[in-house]
Amino acid sequence: MISIVTRTTFMFFLVMFALRVMGKKNLGEFQPSDFVSTMLISNLTSIVIEAPELPILYSVIPILLIVCYEIFTSIAAKKNDKFAKITQGSPKILIVKGIIDQKVMSELRFTVNDILEAMRSKNIFYLEEVNLAVVETTGQISIYPDPNSKTNINKADIPPFDIVVDGKYRNKNLDYIGISKQQTEKILNQENICAEDILLLLIDGDKNYNLTLKELV
Amino acid sequence: MKIFRFSLILFLTIIISSVLCSFYIRDNLSFYNIYLKNIESIDKNIEMAKKEYALLKSDFYTKKDMLQRFINKEHINEIEKNILLIENAIINNELTECQNLSIETQCLITQIIDYTTAID
Known part of the structure; x- marks a missing residue:
């Protein structure tokens, strides 16, 4: 049992050190490579805690190696825009x-x-x-x-709701706005389009609408 | 740049030490295989087998703790179990059993070397 306690304590401080060296503050700031590193580090940490028969080095070495790769990729991305585009996107x-x-x-x-x-x-x-x-x-x-x-x-008391999304009616939202499906279809007839062609139809409480048609992409 | 230098040193240390560790594990385990091969090839001479076994045992227990830092403890325990079984066979003058166990342990050690040092 003492082995698990010492291993957990050691791994906790090691992961803290690893994340500190990687310089990440919260999950929202994570780039894909940061996310991969964090996922791998968390998995590697659990391996030696769960299996006391394994040498602690089986987790320590891969974690430190991942930290090194993370630092190398971030420095390479900083120096080279093309590399940054490949690893982090734009x-x-x-x-x-x-x-x-x-x-x-x-x-x-x-x-x-x-x-x-x-x-x-x-x-x-x-x-x-x-x-x-x-x-x-x-x-x-x-x-x-x-x-x-x-x-x-001109903003209405009731904000716009998505009435048609990707060609499909949101019946619940019709009730919020206080508009019927027939009334909506009338609007669409005036515009000379059918629901299937719509990507997004927003209607507010004053029946003002915003229409986005589907494009062939 | 400070962090880059630090990570570069860390990276090189890891790479070099892992290569050294691999050699250390392979050399030590191969050494046991040599002892076991000797035990296996000794025909009808239990005294020679005892001598080889004594060397194997003392070497194994000297390096056991160190090896446990790099190899799964279950593997070390398996080798230890086989070594003790060989001892038992020698005490009971069962040379054939002793030879069989030596072969079995050699296979086990070769497998462990593959697990720990091979690059797949």
Whole structure:
């Protein structure tokens, strides 16, 4: 038992040291390589704690080696832009002036829900309010709101809800807005399109809508 | 740059020490195999077998702790068990059994060398 206690204590401080040397503060800042290193380190740590018959070096050496590789890759990425692009990727512009770049969206395998979620987390509910949305290399979406949006958009009491996403109706959201499916179809008829062609239809409480059609990507 | 130098030194230390460790393990375990081969090849001479066995045993127990730092303890225990079985066979004058156990231990040691030093 004492062996497990000493091993756990030793591994705890070793992993603390490893993460400190790698210089990461929280999971949100993780690049793919950081994530891989952290995953591997956590697995390697558990190996010797769970199996006291294994020499502690079986975990210590791979952990230290991973720390070295992590430092080498981050320094190489700092020195060489091409290498950085390969290992960390590059930020991608997802929305420009309220228009979703569907090519980038499918490239990154993002869904409309991911975009709406990121907007909501920044207190943005209207797509028109987004001047620029960038997907960072960490996977987070950074949004620069339109500085004029507060004056240009007539906001309703009920914020816009996603009524049609990827050609499918969200029946629950129709009730929130207080609009029927028939009324929505009427709007679509006026625009001369069918639901299957829509990537995203947002309607707010005042029945103002924002329509994004599917593009062939 | 300080961190780079530190990691470079650490990396080189790991690489060099792991190569040295591999040689250390292989050399020591191969040494046991030589003793065991001698025990295996001794026909009808139990006294010679005893001599070889005494050398093997003392060498094994001298280096056991060190080897445990690099090799799975279960493997070391298996070798130890076989060594004690060989001792038992020698005490009971069972030379054939002793030879069989030597062959078995050699196979085990070769396997351990493969596990710890081979690059697959």
